[in-house]
Amino acid sequence: MKLQDYRFSVAPMMDWTDRRCRVFHRLMSRRARLYTEMLTTGAIIHGDRKRLLGFDASEHPVALQLGGSDSRDLATAAKIGEDFGYDEINLNVGCPSDRVKDGRFGACLMAEPALVAEGIAAMKRAVKIPVTVKCRIGIDDQDPEVALDVLARSVVATGSDALIVHARKAWLSGLSPKENRDIPPLDYGRVYRLKAALPDVPIIINGGIGSIAEAKQHLDHVDGVMLGRAAYQDPWRLLDVDPELFGQAAPHATMKAVFEAMLPYIEGQLRQGTKLHAMTRHFVGAFHGVPGARAFRRHLAENGVKPGASVQVLRDAIALVEDRATASIAA
Template sequence: MIEKHRKFSVAPMIDWTDRHCRYLHRQLTRQALLFTEMITTGAVVHGDAHRHLRLNAEEGPVALQLGGSDPAELAQAVRIAQDYAYAEINLNVGCPSDRVQSGRFGACLMAEPDLVADCVRAMRDATDRPVTVKCRIGIDDQDTEESLDRFADAVVAAGVDALYVHARKAWLKGLSPKENRTIPPLDYDRVHRLRARLSPLPVIINGGLETLEAAEAEMAHMDGVMLGRAAYHTPMLLAEVDRRFFGATTEPVTLQAVMQAMADYADREAATEGTRINNIARHMLGLANGLPGARQFRQILSVDACKPGADSSVMHRALEAVSRPRLAEAS
């Protein structure tokens, strides 16, 4: 079942793909695989595990992404996560931030394929759910032909269930995490060759895909596609995913329906968890992109939602900001 959902996934993004964001994305696509933010093993094993691992039943299927490099601690984190309904467990071997490097996990682990293989084995021994890896095509001065094959062979031998590959190198010396998302050149062909070599192991491509048309073109070469920033900043594109990637015949959800669902969700969260409306609304800013009134829509959700006493009425007012111009045009 999870193999089907991997045809289209929304990338794990730190500070972005929290449970509120995932709830929003699930209103737009019922089939795509969603990811948590990267959660460190230390946060799970030594911190408030429930705060980091909790998810709504309506979010599924969701992949849990862990960051770590100690096989025993990764296994312990996976065992703790067994109490939550994650569809798969993913190991981050792609994040290039200095903080991640100092913790000896993320993209720097591409230089240690044997250690990553040990991590995968330990994680597999701790769960009956699929264990996957998200990586880059290489780091710094690595030869992406030789080093990526060596890395992939190591994790395949360890029993990895799928690979998600960001089609860029990560330059750990000289580029910021933000620059690493855009400056290293994309090399889709290298990922295509890897997928052909590893088949039938599922290989999913990530990096630089900004439209559903570009993502569909990659399906001729890959087992799945992963979008990150494009899906986050223009979330309504996800409303077309089920039809275009999964053969759904139902009509895509409307903006009005999404806003009502999120307002209802905000009411429940406020009543049961004391969640502030801005913690939910911040993920919704791009919903009206391209529509008349979109600027006011964003302003209401970003400014008014932060005011004392703000509630779900903010979302209804934001919707009115784009509905009024459209009604005027129709008349």
């Protein structure tokens, strides 16, 4: 992969970045790298693979994020992901939830860099596509200057193609997963220092980045930027990714045009039995700041969940915005 391939990505987010969300995001940026929600190796190996791993061809480039620590299971799940057509396998070493900790994967693995490195080596042997790691700068009482360096050098030595770093510690004792997204202070400088120490390794920064303008500032220090909540809650920001970060036109100039392009996909999903709300729940922030946005959200919330809700619900919701604002959304 080229460094440009890592320049911008949308973070893997549990319950949010499912396949419908990713199709929506792709219609705003051709270049953004998209990630699945974290899927455990056990679910992939023993579960309904088509339901868990299926995705639309338009999503490329798209990466599969794995949760697990057993090297054999990681290798098996990675190969399954490659066979499904994913462009990258990413190992989660950053999620702080209790469920993840109990399963010996996620952020608790920051304390076991050798085990993480073993998993990376196994996946590299199993697949030909890039294998990457997403981690924190440390956990609990670890010194980030030491912990992040040890983990990074361990996984790079066994073949990790890139490292995505959420620039916060994860406190596995005392903070909830939600609190871990906000309370531990951000330390972007630590990620910059990692890049300086590993100049030949693609380093992507994540955590608390709220705009494409902020992303551009980080790119003076690292190879790539990953947006999470800002991209999901205000998806219109993605319309600026290609023009601002890649010097290319966005696939569609306005959110109205994005939705017009999304309608055939939604209709196809409805025919397959997907509920409208499973798709429209990702659209809540689409018109943030535009007159009519509240009416748009209310109409979807009240009507998108009704039995038999059709694509007309979305058309009617969009019309509530169009009636009051025809200009494109300003970033």
